[in-house]
């Protein structure tokens with residue numbers, strides 16, 4: 001019997017560009033496919049798993065590290081386990097951290113024997129925040145993510161004019177001549193543009209980086225770090241709003257990304273906080289279960305983050 005190869009979509013994109021938003025679209029769209037998901041986060045508190053909407057899907061989290069540094073170990077192990085239950089799903093989606101270099105992830109699908117025979121890389125989809133990408137244009141991760149993409153989603157079109165997007169698209173074209181480019185708000189695009197596109201072309205990957213299938217040597221910007229806060233207790237919405245507004249005014253340049261699941265004013269539902277530089281967004285999330293131990297979890301990712309100041313600031317918001 002010839003077992004079918006499972007198509008794999010790798011979603012990359014810089015911090016806060018809209019990867020989880022895209023993943024949620026994939027999971028809630030009625031495409032008739034059963035999708036298994038691997039979510040990888042940079043911080044050691046797993047928030048994305050809680051933000052992913054469809055609880056019926058198989059969602060596996062890899063926290064505390066960057067997927068591109070742990071592929072040989074964790075990723076291959078997780079996928080091998082999944083492949084033992086291959087009949088349970090039709091498509092695998094991997095959301096990498098915003099700081100992942102996609103090359104080692106892609107590479108593992110070719111270098112590892114079992115992965116190579118049982119999976120088929122469908123496409124590398126890179127989500128780009130059309131407003132904030134300029135702040136990170138020089139980062140090697142952001143460049144590699146764009147260079148390796150088969151599909152590029154220019155997201156957050158509501159934040160720029162179409163002329164500004166034209167300028168960006170030209171720059172992106174210079175770095176990646178063949179990717180399909182889509183412009184979106186909230187990653188709203190046809191699912192056929194993302195799943196089952198059969199776009200991945202190894203020849204293209206090799207032309208970007210001839211060492212691609214060789215040993216993995218890749219570098220990260222060591223000045224970008226993450227700070228996690230986990231505290232029980234109730235957060236005052238007034239104090240939180242004041243603190244966050246002051247914080248992004250003072251540190252918005254350096255705080256690339258902020259995410260939180262918080263117990264605000266002892267409400268019935270979680271409060272989901274999202275931040276990308278100076279932009280903040282907060283809304284109710286999943287309800288707390290009765291008697292659940294309500295943990296506040298926050299993750300900051302950025303450059304030169306003042307850990308003690310962030311922790312004290314958060315403490316001051318507790319009731």
Ligand SMILES: Nc1nc2c(ncn2[C@@H]2O[C@H](COP(=O)(O)OP(=O)(O)OP(=O)(O)O)[C@@H](O)[C@H]2O)c(=O)[nH]1
Pocket residue numbers: 013014015016017018019020021022048097098155156157158159184185186187257259274275276281
């Ligand atoms: N204005 C605007 N905001 C958006 C759009 N798409 C997503 N967002 C918001 O941007 C923030 C980040 O979105 P996510 O989907 O969590 O981004 P991500 O790439 O998964 O973030 P990381 O996993 O931290 O790298 C959230 O507050 C989203 O609601 C858009 O088209 N326009």
